[in-house]
Amino acid sequence: MSFVLPVLKYSYEDLQPAISREIMELHHLKHHKAYVDKLNRALEKYPEYSDWTIVELLSRLDQLPQDVQQTVRDQGGGHYNHSLFWQCMTPGGTILDSSEFYNAIVRKFGSVERFVEDFTTQARSLFGSGWVWLTNDVDIVTSANQDNPIMSGDQEPLMGLDVWEHAYYLDYQNKRDDYIQAWWGVVDWEFVTKRYDTSHSNR
Numbered sequence: 001m002s003f004v005l006p007v008l009k010y011s012y013e014d015l016q017p018a019i020s021r022e023i024m025e026l027h028h029l030k031h032h033k034a035y036v037d038k039l040n041r042a043l044e045k046y047p048e049y050s051d052w053t054i055v056e057l058l059s060r061l062d063q064l065p066q067d068v069q070q071t072v073r074d075q076g077g078g079h080y081n082h083s084l085f086w087q088c089m090t091p092g093g094t095i096l097d098s099s100e101f102y103n104a105i106v107r108k109f110g111s112v113e114r115f116v117e118d119f120t121t122q123a124r125s126l127f128g129s130g131w132v133w134l135t136n137d138v139d140i141v142t143s144a145n146q147d148n149p150i151m152s153g154d155q156e157p158l159m160g161l162d163v164w165e166h167a168y169y170l171d172y173q174n175k176r177d178d179y180i181q182a183w184w185g186v187v188d189w190e191f192v193t194k195r196y197d198t199s200h201s202n203r
C-alpha cells in the first residue's frame with residue numbers, strides 16, 4: 001500500500017478570499033503531492049512497513065531503518081499535517097457550538113476568544129517554517145518544519161495551522177497576521193469538535 005494525495009471536500013476556489021485558488025492549487029497539487037511521492041519513494045525499499053499507517057510511522061520513527069527516519073519525518077509529517085489542515089477548513093467556516101469540546105476550551109482558556117487570541121499569538125511569533133496545533137489535551141503547541149505532536153509524545157492534533165510562507169505568501173506576502181486573521185474565517189469547527197469527541201471517546 002502506498003500513500004495517496006487526499007481529495008479535498010471543497011474546490012480550490014471555495015476558500016476565497018481567505019485563501020486564493022492559486023495558493024490552494026499549488027499547495028495541494030504541488031507541495032502536498034511532493035510530500036506523498038517522496039514518502040512513498042523512501043518506503044519502497046522497505047516493504048515490511050507497507051501496512052503501517054501514517055500515524056504509526058510518525059509515532060514510531062525510531063523503529064524505522066535509520067536511513068529513512070529523517071525522510072519519513074519530513075515527508076510523512078508533511079503528508080499527515082496537510083491532510084489534517086485541509087479538513088480543518090471549509091468554505092465560510094462553521095460555528096463553534098456548545099459541546100464538550102467548547103466546554104474544554106473555556107475551562108482551559110477562559111473563553112473561546114481568549115483561545116483564539118493565544119493561538120494567534122503563537123502563530124504570529126513562530127519563527128521560520130512550522131505549524132501551530134491544538135492538541136486533544138487542549139494545549140496549543142508549535143512545531144518546526146513538518147514536525148507535529150504525534151512525533152513527540154502521545155498527543156494528537158485536533159487542528160493545525162500551516163505558517164510556512166508557501167501557505168500564504170502569494171496572497172499576503174510578508175503579512176502573516178492578515179493570513180491568520182483570514183484563516184479563522186474558514187475554520188471548520190464542526191470537524192474539530194468531532195475530532196475531539198472521537199479522540200476522547202477512545203480513551
Ligand code: MN
Pocket residue numbers: 027031082162164166167
Ligand atoms: Mn504547507
